Amino acid sequence: MPGVTADSYIIDIWYRISDLPNLISHLQDQIDDDTIDATCVAESINMRIKDCKETYVLTIHNSNIYEQQRKRNTTKERYTLWITKINGKQITAKTYESLIDKLYLHYQGQQRYIVSNLFAEWIRSRSERKKVSAKSLMEYRRIWDSYYSNSIIADKDITKITDLEWRELFLSFRDKNGELLTKKQFNQAKIVINGIITYCRNHNILAINPISNIDFNSDDYYLEESGYNQVKCKPFNSNQVGQIIAWCQSQLMRPKVSKIYYLAIMFNIGIGLRFAELCGLRWSDIDLENHMILVSGQSTLHYEMNDDLTFTDYGRQRIDRLKSNESARAIALTNFEEEILLQTRSLHLSEEFVFP
Numbered sequence: 001m002p003g004v005t006a007d008s009y010i011i012d013i014w015y016r017i018s019d020l021p022n023l024i025s026h027l028q029d030q031i032d033d034d035t036i037d038a039t040c041v042a043e044s045i046n047m048r049i050k051d052c053k054e055t056y057v058l059t060i061h062n063s064n065i066y067e068q069q070r071k072r073n074t075t076k077e078r079y080t081l082w083i084t085k086i087n088g089k090q091i092t093a094k095t096y097e098s099l100i101d102k103l104y105l106h107y108q109g110q111q112r113y114i115v116s117n118l119f120a121e122w123i124r125s126r127s128e129r130k131k132v133s134a135k136s137l138m139e140y141r142r143i144w145d146s147y148y149s150n151s152i153i154a155d156k157d158i159t160k161i162t163d164l165e166w167r168e169l170f171l172s173f174r175d176k177n178g179e180l181l182t183k184k185q186f187n188q189a190k191i192v193i194n195g196i197i198t199y200c201r202n203h204n205i206l207a208i209n210p211i212s213n214i215d216f217n218s219d220d221y222y223l224e225e226s227g228y229n230q231v232k233c234k235p236f237n238s239n240q241v242g243q244i245i246a247w248c249q250s251q252l253m254r255p256k257v258s259k260i261y262y263l264a265i266m267f268n269i270g271i272g273l274r275f276a277e278l279c280g281l282r283w284s285d286i287d288l289e290n291h292m293i294l295v296s297g298q299s300t301l302h303y304e305m306n307d308d309l310t311f312t313d314y315g316r317q318r319i320d321r322l323k324s325n326e327s328a329r330a331i332a333l334t335n336f337e338e339e340i341l342l343q344t345r346s347l348h349l350s351e352e353f354v355f356p
Contacts, residue, residue, distance in 0.1 A: 122199040134303035
């Protein structure tokens, strides 16, 4: 890593990795994988790892750490021990650094099984799979924030959660935010905890599925599928379509108005494209000579997950696939829709996309 000092490297990743255990793990991985090949930099980073471990341990360890001189029974030779206690049990090491290492491993072992930490491990492992989209990761994060982050299990060791606590957790989902969940919403809320449990079983943290004995079909968990929060969509009738078009045309007459939005509404009210398909429609997809458009791709928001489980928005990107393989299609244009396209073209907003 030529030209990069240990201090600048630490400072750079510190802003990306906010908690000390993950910082320590990241630095150690860089050294183990020979990502950092400058010996002096690696040595300096090793020193920083020790500092980070000490800071982490001293933040959560409440017992005194002290040095004691002892004498061997056989040789009468004097030696030094560093001593502390955890829950009344004495912990010793020959050096201060070794004792810090022991304490760090102890507390990390404790912390790793905390459900909130396991969620972070699980979602990071999911992000490394090519078939898992950022949209799915964002949905996992939304479910976690909505149902689990402030729940009774969030700060508990997953190996010590009782059957009663699991049942209380799922019963609390029924009346989330004062609204009765549908069965579909309830099952979606379980996706995250099912994923965490599977991750724990694959990594030998759990021997069995702790929620396998819960009967979600029992009366306790009965959920109305036709709850009041279920949306029932009805298509616009011809009178409503006329009113929408008339309103859009009136808005186009106003000065300093963004015409593209109203043109997009009038175009799509007859075509019926999905929003992402409409945003991804290109001028090259339009064949006015044959009065057709080809729908073959979509424009979706592109996100990437950061180390702290937040997401960076990189804007919209077109992808050459649709929601399903059967979605690619050619659609005939009416005279009205062709006129809308000509008006849109006259705005000269984009050489590539019709409705940017």
